[in-house]
Each structure stands twice: as structure tokens, then as C-alpha cells.
Amino acid sequence: xxxxxxxxxxxxxxxxxxxxxxxxxxxxxxxxxxxxxxxxxxxxxxxxxxxxxxxxxxxxxxxxxxxxxxxxxxxxxxxxxxxxxxxxxxxxxxxxxxxxxxxxxxxxxxxxxxxxxxxxxxxxxxxxxxxxxxxxxxxxxxxxxxxxxxxxxxxxxxxxxxxxxxxxxxxxxxxxxxxxxxxxxxxxxxxxxxxxxxxxxxxxxxxxxxxxxxxxxxxxxxxxxxxxxxxxxxxxxxxxxxxxxxxxxxxxxxxxxxxxxxxxxxxxxxxxxxxxxxxxxxxxxxxxxxxxxxxxxxxxxxxxxxxxxxxxxxxxxxxxxxxxxxxxxxxxxxxxxxxxxxxxxxxxx
Amino acid sequence: xxxxxxxxxxxxxxxxxxxxxxxxxxxxxxxxxxxxxxxxxxxxxxxxxxxxxxxxxxxxxxxxxxxxxxxxxxxxxxxxxxxxxxxxxxxxxxxxxxxxxxxxxxxxxxxxxxxxxxxxxxxxxxxxxxxxxxxxxxxxxxxxxxxxxxxxxxxxxxxxxxxxxxxxxxxxxxxxxxxxxxxxxxxxxxxxxxxxxxxxxxxxxxxxxxxxxxxxxxxxxxxxxxxxxxxxxxxxxxxxxxxxxxxxxxxxxxxxxxxxxxxxxxxxxxxxxxxxxxxxxxxxxxxxxxxxxxxxxxxxxxxxxxxxxxxxxxxxxxxxxxxxxxxxxxxxxxxxxxxxxxxxxxxxx
Numbered sequence: 001x002x003x004x005x006x007x008x009x010x011x012x013x014x015x016x017x018x019x020x021x022x023x024x025x026x027x028x029x030x031x032x033x034x035x036x037x038x039x040x041x042x043x044x045x046x047x048x049x050x051x052x053x054x055x056x057x058x059x060x061x062x063x064x065x066x067x068x069x070x071x072x073x074x075x076x077x078x079x080x081x082x083x084x085x086x087x088x089x090x091x092x093x094x095x096x097x098x099x100x101x102x103x104x105x106x107x108x109x110x111x112x113x114x115x116x117x118x119x120x121x122x123x124x125x126x127x128x129x130x131x132x133x134x135x136x137x138x139x140x141x142x143x144x145x146x147x148x149x150x151x152x153x154x155x156x157x158x159x160x161x162x163x164x165x166x167x168x169x170x171x172x173x174x175x176x177x178x179x180x181x182x183x184x185x186x187x188x189x190x191x192x193x194x195x196x197x198x199x200x201x202x203x204x205x206x207x208x209x210x211x212x213x214x215x216x217x218x219x220x221x222x223x224x225x226x227x228x229x230x231x232x233x234x235x236x237x238x239x240x241x242x243x244x245x246x247x248x249x250x251x252x253x254x255x256x257x258x259x260x261x262x263x264x265x266x267x268x269x270x271x272x273x274x275x276x277x278x279x280x281x282x283x284x285x286x287x288x289x290x291x292x293x294x295x296x297x298x299x300x301x302x303x304x305x306x307x308x309x310x311x312x313x314x315x316x317x318x319x320x321x322x323x324x325x326x327x328x329x330x331x332x333x334x335x336x337x338x339x340x341x342x343x344x345x346x347x348x349x
Numbered sequence: 350x351x352x353x354x355x356x357x358x359x360x361x362x363x364x365x366x367x368x369x370x371x372x373x374x375x376x377x378x379x380x381x382x383x384x385x386x387x388x389x390x391x392x393x394x395x396x397x398x399x400x401x402x403x404x405x406x407x408x409x410x411x412x413x414x415x416x417x418x419x420x421x422x423x424x425x426x427x428x429x430x431x432x433x434x435x436x437x438x439x440x441x442x443x444x445x446x447x448x449x450x451x452x453x454x455x456x457x458x459x460x461x462x463x464x465x466x467x468x469x470x471x472x473x474x475x476x477x478x479x480x481x482x483x484x485x486x487x488x489x490x491x492x493x494x495x496x497x498x499x500x501x502x503x504x505x506x507x508x509x510x511x512x513x514x515x516x517x518x519x520x521x522x523x524x525x526x527x528x529x530x531x532x533x534x535x536x537x538x539x540x541x542x543x544x545x546x547x548x549x550x551x552x553x554x555x556x557x558x559x560x561x562x563x564x565x566x567x568x569x570x571x572x573x574x575x576x577x578x579x580x581x582x583x584x585x586x587x588x589x590x591x592x593x594x595x596x597x598x599x600x601x602x603x604x605x606x607x608x609x610x611x612x613x614x615x616x617x618x619x620x621x622x623x624x625x626x627x628x629x630x631x632x633x634x635x636x637x638x639x640x641x642x643x644x645x646x647x648x649x650x651x652x653x654x655x656x657x658x659x660x661x662x663x664x665x666x667x668x669x670x671x672x673x674x675x676x677x678x679x680x681x682x683x684x685x686x687x688x689x690x691x692x693x694x695x696x697x698x
Contacts, residue, residue: 052519103482107475126456126522129478133452134515136485137508144504151501155493159486166483170401173475 075205092142099135168193195227225320235260251293424554441491448484517542544576574669600642
């Protein structure tokens with residue numbers, strides 16, 4: 001609570017901000033999360049018609065880590081003390097992200113999201129379609145609240161990214177019925193579905209902080225690589241995570257034959273009897289959950305898919321950190337970002 | 350064809366445009382339609398993933414009158430010879446309108462649109478949801494192509510309007526299960542679902558033509574009233590239209606108990622036995638189509654609902670023309686717009 005009040009006073013009273021570039025106040029991840037939470041609470045969705053706006057309020061209220069808006073503010077804070085200026089863009093990104101979850105949940109027929117019923121389950125599909133549509137428009141409304149000179153550049157990044165996210169979701173759906181999906185197809189899909197929005201968050205934060213063009217692009221690449229690493233980690237943790245830390249039960253992806261980095265790599269590497277066994281495990285509709293998880297994991301282990309995923313993740317983290325290292329900012333600041341990423345490595349959603 | 354080539358040359362070579370305000374070249378409705386068609390044909394939707402972009406190309410290619418983009422150009426042309434400048438906004442409006450049709454057709458479970466299978470019928474619901482989402486983003490991409498100084502004002506109008514359209518669709522869906530809907534509720538619903546987008550088309554065209562603020566607002570009100578009149582006319586023509594002119598079979602709204610201006614007014618006006626008969630006609634699930642249409646129409650006639658609708662329509666047209674009369678432009682120009690509206694009165698979709 002104390003922390004919370006402290007950083008809100010900074011946000012609400014820009015005059016209290018230390019303006020010297022050298023003594024710039026860096027907000028912690030937690031502070032930024034709290035700023036975002038407060039800002040989301042302030043949004044007014046108690047509007048008519050209720051069935052349009054209540055689902056928006058609902059999905060925005062059931063949490064999540066607020067990574068994207070925090071990344072906007074984090075990147076912005078590298079170049080600016082007045083992160084308040086970047087808040088509309090941060091809220092736009094979070095609104096857009098939640099809109100995609102809302103519609104993805106319809107398409108994936110998911111009953112639950114963050115331990116709560118999904119909107120199409122709690123209301124119905126039509127409500128979920130339409131309130132999602134309104135959320136997407138709301139995201140643009142927030143962008144339009146930026147200072148006019150930033151609207152065009154942010155709009156360009158945002159729109160390109162938003163289309164990328166749709167493309168990624170379409171590839172993901174295409175993969176479900178596609179017999180052969182290669183590792184590179186998969187990496188391209190997650191780049192679009194997940195990474196570009198993380199990348200755009202950092203980029204937009206930097207744009208709004210008047211960062212040098214070189215830094216803006218470096219932060220985009222940083223975010224893209226971090227996004228790739230996090231998505232691979234998500235695939236990895238489904239099989240190798242500790243449920244008490246990870247928060248989800250283990251093996252869900254295996255049970256529904258989700259084409260993750262692990263499964264796709266295993267299908268590429270497996271030969272002869274192992275390949276036949278793996279394919280049988282995938283196609284067999286009568287199975288005992290624990291047995292299927294154990295058998296598939298055994299094949300993953302046998303093929304060193306675990307190590308392959310770790311290697312790939314680390315490659316992306318390394319690439320990301322190289323980008324960070326090339327920024328024009330003081331090293332302590334990038335160390336701050338690295339500390340956040342290292343902490344997030346333990347868990348992300 | 351000749352017309353087409355002529356006006357395209359005007360569009361592509363602004364230098365050929367007569368620049369004197371007094372000798373401003375006014376494009377005809379048909380010319381503007383052709384300009385829009387050519388512009389839509391130029392859009393590149395031959396992109397990957399195909400299942401995301403093909404439905405967008407499809408719905409944009411199956412026609413419609415292109416009213417909204419034409420209205421953008423018409424309003425723009427009142428103040429500017431270089432309507433090319435307004436084209437991105439015109440395309441944004443048409444893209445957004447078609448996006449709403451695409452999603453509305455899912456929600457209304459409509460198999461056909463403009464004599465073609467709807468996207469969710471031709472592909473599937475998930476494809477229709479996602480390609481709709483991408484279309485909505487594409488609309489914003491077009492807005493971002495405007496000259497930077499126009500982006501913020503257009504974005505503000507567009508976003509407010511787009512949310513209004515969602516609100517209208519939600520009210521429309523709410524009405525389906527709502528026992529009592531008053532005429533005023535209905536008018537509010539169609540204002541949001543239909544009229545504000547027509548109003549925004551005129552307003553945005555005027556903004557992009559650097560029209561005086563007073564004219565911008567007058568054209569918004571003009572469009573709003575025209576939109577109301579056209580929607581009432583649509584309700585009216587379902588019952589009283591000539592199928593050979595109207596292009597749709599008569600009585601569809603009656604058959605599916607659609608809460609139109611006619612039905613809502615009839616339910617408000619009917620008493621005693623007539624009210625009972627009308628309610629029975631609505632609730633009875635076993636009926637012969639022709640008989641139901643004839644019986645409901647008889648009640649409408651008996652209650653003078655036809656005349657009521659005509660009166661209401663004319664009120665809106667009158668209000669619209671009063672707004673037009675107050676514009677700062679030369680009278681010939683507003684006469685041009687009136688001629689178009691009078692012609693459209695015979696049929697609109």
C-alpha cells in the first residue's frame with residue numbers, strides 16, 4: 001500500500017519528478033504494475049448497454065501480470081521521468097491484449113481464463129464477439145488520447161502489430177488441422193501471435209520517451225526476442241515446470257496435442273519406432289491422462305527435446321540482451337531491465 | 350466506362366483539377382462510386398495467411414452501394430477539388446462498415462449477404478471472427494494514411510462512431526429477447542447502429558475538406574437524419590416495397606418478428622382484440638408465410654402504421670434538409686446532394 005501511494009503521487013504530480021537525466025527515477029516493476037492497476041480501475045465501463053461494457057470491465061479486472069503496459073512504461077522510463085505521458089498507450093496495449101484473449105477464447109472454445117469463466121461462457125458467444133470488438137476500438141481510443149504528435153507514429157506501430165497478432169492466431173488455428181508443421185513455421189507463428197506485441201510495447205514506450213531512433217529499434221528487437229523466449233518457456237513449463245510455481249497443472253498441452261515447440265521438435269527428430277509410438281500417442285483418442293503425459297515426456301527426454309528448448313530459449317534471451325547492451329542509456333538502467341526479465345523467467349503468462 | 354476513365358484521371362492527376370472555388374468540379378454520385386470501386390480493387394488482400402485475408406477480399410468484393418465512402422467524398426467535394434486526400438478515410442469507413450456486417454452476420458446467424466454466402470457460412474465462424482477483427486484494424490490503418498494533421502480529428506470521430514455502432518448492435522440483440530421495446534428505444538438503437546456511421550461519413554469528409562466548424566457539425570446532423578430516414582425506409586419497404594424495385598422479397602421482417610418501427614408502433618397502438626391477434630401472430634410458431642404477412646400487414650394498415658412511418662421518415666428528411674440549407678456553401682452544391690438523396694430514396698441498403 002505504501003509503495004502504491006508513493007508512486008501514484010509521482011504519477012499525479014509530475015512537478016515532483018526529478019528532472020535531471022542523470023538522477024532519473026527508475027520505477028520498479030511492482031510500482032509500474034500498481035500504476036497500471038490503478039489506471040485500469042479508473043476506466044469507466046459502467047456504461048449502457050450493460051451487456052456490451054460489463055464483459056470488458058470483467059476481463060480487465062480478472063488480472064494477469066500487466067506485462068505489456070508495464071513494458072511500455074519501463075521502456076518509457078529509460079528516457080523519461082514523466083511516464084504519465086505514456087499511460088494511454090500502456091492502457092491501449094493492455095486493452096488490445098485482453099481483446100485478443102477474449103476472441104481467442106471463443107475460437108479455442110476455452111471455458112476458463114485466469115481461473116475465471118471466459119466471457120463467452122459467462123455470457124454467450126455473441127456478447128463475447130461484440131464486447132471484444134468494442135475493446136479493440138477502445139484500444140484505439142486510448143491511443144487517440146496521446147499528445148497529437150505521437151499519435152501517428154504510435155498508430156503505425158500499433159496497427160502493424162495488431163494485424164500481426166491476427167495473422168499469428170490464424171496460423172495457430174491453421175496448424176491445428178495441418179498434418180506437418182515445421183519448427184520454423186512454429187517460430188514464425190509465435191513471433192506474430194506473441195512476440196510482436198511485446199516488441200511493440202517496448203518500442204512504443206521508447207517512442208513516447210523520445211528515445212533515439214536506434215534505441216527504439218533496438219528495444220523492439222529486444223522485446224521480440226524476449227517474447228520468443230517467454231513463449232518457448234511457456235511450452236517448456238507445461239512439461240517441465242513445477243506446478244506449485246507455474247500455477248497450472250502439468251501436461252495440458254500434451255493432452256490436447258497442442259503443437260508446441262516440444263511436440264514439433266520431437267516429431268521432426270523422432271525416427272522409426274519412436275516416431276510411430278509418438279504418432280500413436282497423438283492419434284489415440286482413448287488414453288489415461290497421466291500415462292499419456294508420462295509416455296510423451298519420456299519420448300521428449302529420449303530425443304533431448306528438453307535441452308533443445310532450453311538452448312533455444314537461451315539463444316533468444318542472449319540475443320535480447322545483446323540488443324539491450326547496444327542502447328545509448330547508462331548501464332544501470334539496462335541492468336534494471338535485465339533484473340526484471342530474470343525475475344520473470346521464473347514465471348510468465 | 351468513359352465516365353470512369355474521366356474521373357480517375359482527375360483523381361490521379363490533381364494538377365488537372367480546376368482549383369477556383371467558384372468553378373469547383375462536383376463529381377456525380379456514380380463517378381464517386383466508381384472511384385471507390387477502383388480504390389477497393391487496388392487494395393492488396395492477396396496475403397498470407399490466406400484464411401485471414403481472403404474473407405476480407407471476398408466481403409469487400411461482393412458489392413453494396415458504397416454509400417458511406419461516397420458520402421465521405423461527397424461532403425469533401427463540397428469544400429475541396431482534391432477529393433483524393435479523403436480517399437483513405439472513405440476506404441476506412443467502407444472497411445469498417447463491412448467488418449460490422451461480417452460480425453453481425455455471425456451474431457444474427459445469417460446465411461446470405463448481398464446474394465452471396467456470408468463469411469461464416471463460406472468458411473467458418475472462427476475465420477469470420479478473426480478476419481473481422483483484422484478488418485477493423487485495417488480500417489484504422491487507412492486512417493493512419495491520412496495527412497498527419499487530420500489523423501487526430503478523424504480518429505476521434507471514427508472511434509466514437511465505431512463504439513456507437515457496437516452499442517447499437519448490442520441494443521438490437523437485447524431487443525430480441527426483451528418483451529417490451531418502445532418506439533423511442535428503437536429510434537435510439539437505429540441511431541447508434543446505422544445513423545451515426547452515415548453522419549460520421551459526412552462529417553469526416555467535411556473535416557478533410559477543411560470545412561468551417563459550423564458546416565462540419567451541420568453535415569453530421571444532416572447525415573444522422575438521413576440515416577434515420579433510410580433505416581425507417583428499410584423497415585417500410587420490407588412491407589410496402591415493390592419486390593422488383595426493392596430487390597428483396599417482401600415480409601421477411603414480419604416472418605421473423607423483427608422489432609421494426611412498424612411492429613413496435615403497431616404493438617404500442619393496438620388495443621383489445623387487435624393486440625391479442627397481433628401477439629398471437631408473433632408467438633404462433635406454426636404459420637403459413639403468406640398468411641402471416643397478410644394478417645400482420647392488415648393490422649398495420651388498420652392502425653395507420655404505414656402513414657406513421659411515412660410521416661416519421663419525412664420528418665427526418667425535412668430535418669436533414671434544414672441542416673443542409675444552413676451550410677455556408679453555394680445552393681447549387683446542396684441541391685446536388687439533395688438530388689442524390691432523392692434518388693437514393695427509391696432504394697437503399
